Amino acid sequence: MNLAWLDLPLTTSCYAWRLERVDGVALGFVSHDRDLVIDNLLYRAAPGMVPSTIALSDNLEMDSVDIEGVMTSGAIAEADLIAGRWNGARLHISLINWESREEEPLHLISGEFGEITRSGAAFRVEMLGATSFLDEAIAPLTSPTCRARLGDRQCKASxxxxxxxxxxxxxxxxxxxxxxxxxxxxxxxxxxxxxxxxxxxxxxxxxxxxxxxxxxxxxxxxxxxxxxxxxxxxxxxxxxxxxxxxxxxxxxxxxxxxxxxxxxxxxxxxxx
Structure with missing residues (x-):
């Protein structure tokens, strides 16, 4: 991975957010002062969207990050948050070089939306990392009722x-x-x-x-x-x-x- 642009004397980096709702809607935002096009998706300028400290590690501890911001985009409407359209959404955060889009971005974290809390016009989202599934039981417990969900890969019903x-x-x-x-x-x-x-x-x-x-x-x-x-x-x-x-x-x-x-x-x- 060529990340020489991170060592430049003048920083040209910003955060890029890609949000994918469960209904297929995809949105992009950058913590920059102008819009950018990344992989044919328009990333809107949203300087107020700043993640908390992101710690990358190679152990099996669950990666998580709190996301705070202001709903400056009409696409993230309060009504949609209340209705639950953002529940379970996927989020990818990368660090990119806004001056040259040919540079390879630095992928930081990916995960799924957890708890969403609001305070006035601001929102706070807990993102669950890829290792959160390790909290689940390794072996299923016995039960008189079925543990599968109708139509899933265990049930197999059409x-x-x-x-x-x-x-x-x-x-x-x-x-x-x-x-x-x-x-x-x-x-x-x-x-x-x-x-x-x-x-x-x-x-x-x-x-x-x-x-x-x-x-x-x-x-x-x-x-x-x-x-x-x-x-x-x-x-x-x-x-x-x-x-x-x-x-x-x-x-x-x-x-x-x-x-x-x-x-x-x-x-x-x-x-x-």
């Missing part, structure tokens, strides 16, 4: 056959009603609703209840919903073996131990 694209026909209190659901709302309990149009387009919400043609979400959308909005409903699974076997015909991929004796077996004694 979500296409358990999804429905439908139009919202009525909003009553906290319930959303769909006339074309044909009374199958209960099939989507523990499932997911993803908005395909309207002010909440691209956002997903968990479904906690359903009856007839009405469903109820775990969290209400931050933006208003209107009759005529299109949604994608994904069926839910209660993670019980009987449901996996009878409804999804997927018992061969069930990731649980429904017949494993529990701790009560260990406490049994003669005459109990």
């Amino acid at each position: 979500l296409v056959t358990h999804q429905t694209e439908i139009t919202l026909t009525q909003v009553t209190g906290g319930e959303l009603k769909f006339a074309d659901l044909q009374g199958r709302a209960a099939d989507y309990i523990y499932g997911e609703l993803r908005w395909l149009s309207g002010e909440n387009c691209g956002l997903s919400f968990a479904i906690i209840n359903g009856e007839g043609n009405a469903i109820r979400l775990a969290d209400q959308p931050a933006q208003p919903v209107f009759v005529g909005d299109r949604v994608l409903l994904t069926a839910g699974c209660d993670k019980n073996f009987a449901t996996c076997r009878d409804r999804f015909q997927n018992s061969i991929n069930f990731r649980g131990e429904p017949y494993l004796p529990g701790n009560d077996l260990l406490t049994r004694y003669p005459g109990a």
Whole structure:
């Protein structure tokens, strides 16, 4: 890696931020006083976006960094932060030579957005490093219910056959009603609703209840919903073996131990 430009007597470096939301939107910012084009992406000038101290190491400790800044860009709107559009977003921070774009940048850190807190017009983001997955359990714990998520690589069930694209026909209190659901709302309990149009387009919400043609979400959308909005409903699974076997015909991929004796077996004694 040729980083001779870092040894120049006059510094020409600045931070470059590339943000990638889970819905595919990509944004670029530089801590410089003018816009720059990097890899065919326009990086807007945002001098107020300054990262905290970044420590690079070769050990297995989790790399993390706090990001503080002012929402000077209209692309980072307060409404989007409240709605959750930035949850789980990916961020890449590099040090670049703004005077010559032919110089190889110095990659500093990449990670995923963690907790986002706001104070007035300012925001603070905790970024989780690539080693954060090491906090997870090495081996799964036994459980009578399935540990997989419907449609993931462990479950292997095809979500296409358990999804429905439908139009919202009525909003009553906290319930959303769909006339074309044909009374199958209960099939989507523990499932997911993803908005395909309207002010909440691209956002997903968990479904906690359903009856007839009405469903109820775990969290209400931050933006208003209107009759005529299109949604994608994904069926839910209660993670019980009987449901996996009878409804999804997927018992061969069930990731649980429904017949494993529990701790009560260990406490049994003669005459109990």
